[in-house]
Each structure stands twice: as C-alpha cells, then as structure tokens.
Amino acid sequence: MQSLMARHVDPSSQGRLQGAINSLRAITGMAGPVLFTQIFAVAISPRYSFHLPGAPYYLAALLLGASLLLAAYVTRPSEAGQSASESAASVDSPD
Numbered sequence: 001m002q003s004l005m006a007r008h009v010d011p012s013s014q015g016r017l018q019g020a021i022n023s024l025r026a027i028t029g030m031a032g033p034v035l036f037t038q039i040f041a042v043a044i045s046p047r048y049s050f051h052l053p054g055a056p057y058y059l060a061a062l063l064l065g066a067s068l069l070l071a072a073y074v075t076r077p078s079e080a081g082q083s084a085s086e087s088a089a090s091v092d093s094p095d
Contacts (some may be wrong), residue, residue, distance in 0.1 A: 004075065036060070 002021055009017045036056040042048060043055035052058075 002018070005017055005021070006014060036059070039056045039059055040053070043050070043052045
C-alpha cells in the first residue's frame with residue numbers, strides 16, 4: 001500500500017505521506033479491537049434475538065471487500081493518461 005501511494009507523491013512529501021499512513025494505522029490499532037470485541041459481544045448476547053458468533057469475521061470481510069473496491073477504483077488508469085498514450089503510440093507507428 002505504501003509503495004503504491006509513494007509513486008503518486010513527490011519526493012518532498014514522502015515524510016508527510018508516511019506520517020499519515022502511520023497515523024491511520026495507529027487509529028485502527030486502537031479502534032479495531034474495541035469495535036470487533038463489541039460486535040462479538042452483541043452477536044453472542046442472549047439479549048438479542050440473533051446469534052451470530054462469526055459477526056466480527058463478516059464485518060472484517062465486508063471492510064476488506066470495500067477496501068478492494070476502493071483500491072480498484074483509485075488505481076484504475078485515467079482517461080487522460082490513456083488518450084495521451086494512444087496518441088503517442090499513433091505518432092510513433094510508421095503506417
């Protein structure tokens with residue numbers, strides 16, 4: 001993830017990028033255990049009508065799928081880049 005993002009940032013901003021990534025990692029390191037244990041507690045609680053002990057895993061799968069979709073959207077080639085490469089290829093080809 002870091003190498004993909006580092007390609008899109010100029011060299012003078014690499015430190016800020018790494019700081020932002022590590023800040024997000026620290027926040028998720030604090031919030032993740034609380035979130036997943038609370039989801040598990042609710043999922044196995046006799047107070048609620050549903051009993052789903054795998055709920056934290058389903059939530060993790062949902063978050064991972066959303067991350068995959070976001071990564072695919074962000075890393076897709078832009079239309080401007082495609083048209084520029086197509087026009088450069090047509091100029092270079094000796095037809």
